Amino acid sequence: MSTEEKRTDISKYGEFGLIDHLTHSISLQNPSSLKGVGDDAALIDNGNHLTVVSTDLLLEGIHFDLMYNPLKHLGYKAIIVNLSDIYAMNAQPKQVTVSLGVSNRFSVEALEELYSGIKAACEHYKVDLVGGDTTSSNQGLVISVTAIGQGEKEKITYRSGAKVGDIVCVTGDLGAAYLGLQLLEREKQIYLSQPEVQPDLESQEYLVGRQLKPEARRDMVELFARNNIVPTAMIDVSDGLSSDLMHICKQSNVGAFIEESGVPIHPEAQQMAIKFKLDPITCALSGGEDYELLFTIDEKDLPAVRLLPDIYIMGEIVPREDGIKLHTKGGNIHPIKAQGWDHF
């Protein structure tokens, strides 16, 4: 391309805008293609059920740092982040494929470590590793995972199903994975400047574990099934509560009103945020990588959901014109902006 041609920097669009821009003109041709770009996973009609497909690309230096991501945990996490997308559709993952790009600096033993994590995740979540390849890379470690699952037509949850009056809920707690990352980054900087200092991360096992070895909420999808609850919309919290809530609101054409007091934050995350001079609610809103399920339910399901463990009621879906807002503990109302992970 000559230098006179138009050059638009990709940062103009950001991560979500870019994929929208590149794919908006695509229309689906095959009747079996039920849902394309724009949800946690693609949906393919297979007659009796839906096949759910999700894919993720993890790049060294962008998504992980081998200074503090042990290879076994990294393999585990690479699988989890994809399974999480399938659960976010209220479906069950069944198969995964893994493609690796590895440079010569990795030994066979290092790859065995990585695979031991991949296999551990597959065993724990009862999914089969059915394909993939390993290729050379001169660019660090590249991990590409595709997960394939099954769901029932009438129980699949989209990002687009939230309606005014629905209740906004989340599983688990938010912000801990982000604070775990801050801790690991701090220890890395200390190590780089003073290699003789041993890192002390054991007392922060919870936060570091949330970052290095997250789990996907299969238990919640099973809990929904046992209690005959089908969320009206669902997404997994990978980019951060604010970004992921905005995905639901944008695609459902609604707004949301969130109570700060309803946002679950673990006591250790609370304390660590303060140590880092960060506002805990900001960590929960913008942190990301929690892999919890953010979902909305019809008001009629509220009595049932109230009784379920590890689910927190955070707010309500409101008309689009009312925006996406946070009611703080101090009584103020702030607009929620997407401040999740944007790598560009």
Added chain:
Amino acid sequence: MSTEEKRTDISKYGEFGLIDHLTHSISLQNPSSLKGVGDDAALIDNGNHLTVVSTDLLLEGIHFDLMYNPLKHLGYKAIIVNLSDIYAMNAQPKQVTVSLGVSNRFSVEALEELYSGIKAACEHYKVDLVGGDTTSSNQGLVISVTAIGQGEKEKITYRSGAKVGDIVCVTGDLGAAYLGLQLLEREKQIYLSQPEVQPDLESQEYLVGRQLKPEARRDMVELFARNNIVPTAMIDVSDGLSSDLMHICKQSNVGAFIEESGVPIHPEAQQMAIKFKLDPITCALSGGEDYELLFTIDEKDLPAVRLLPDIYIMGEIVPREDGIKLHTKGGNIHPIKAQGWDHF
């Protein structure tokens, strides 16, 4: 990992050996997982049909060079190589997902070019782009594609179905993509040393086109269906005839006897090989990236296959003990060794 620990260099295993080594202990748990690692694609049982899944990772500097791979062609080829894997199972691709890792040196316009090739391939082959994401990369361009297709249970072709007495056939011609790459590499070196010299590739349109803009053999899979032919084994020629034939022989537990005179080589490839002081048959055996279909048929289908266009009969499947051998035009018999693309 401390330096005292065991360190085995990955080159010890090579590309195929490594994935075998890492995945050999995996057993499939889900009844729907019919076929895992080790064929062109994974197979998932969906009741009335099989879902066929193939995935490929393309890395800048390993699988393509942006000095001579125009982005539009690269997008096209990234889709084709995955569709080719689905056709090699005698199935029909229906959907693809695309994940990109891109650095800031790419403009939005450059990504639009790449996507225009992706879309052109999707339209031409009637597949839907249903998912994927775009992430930042500090490691050059990374393209990960997953293709999803459908096949009929009794018509799926595995690498493992060849039996003694079967006829070995191939579509199209072999070696041209490799010679196209040699031409592009030569022009790149000339350009790097003498930027004022304009490359003259137009007279070599066929060879360069086979490298930069390959097609997948949908037409052949359709031809098989119309003529009620189901190959006993099939693979696409991505690594080179010798490597891909060895995959069939290894998994079918057989040998093969190939006639040099039966290996189709385009006249332009023939001439260019000689110009490069290469043996044309070596280019056909070891070149790779032709994306033709290498397949075996039962002897009873030979009369029907003889009448079909663009299919070449190269040899015969023999007992495993007889090895995999080439009968040269000069009357010699040579063992065929895997010398395909091994990036390690």
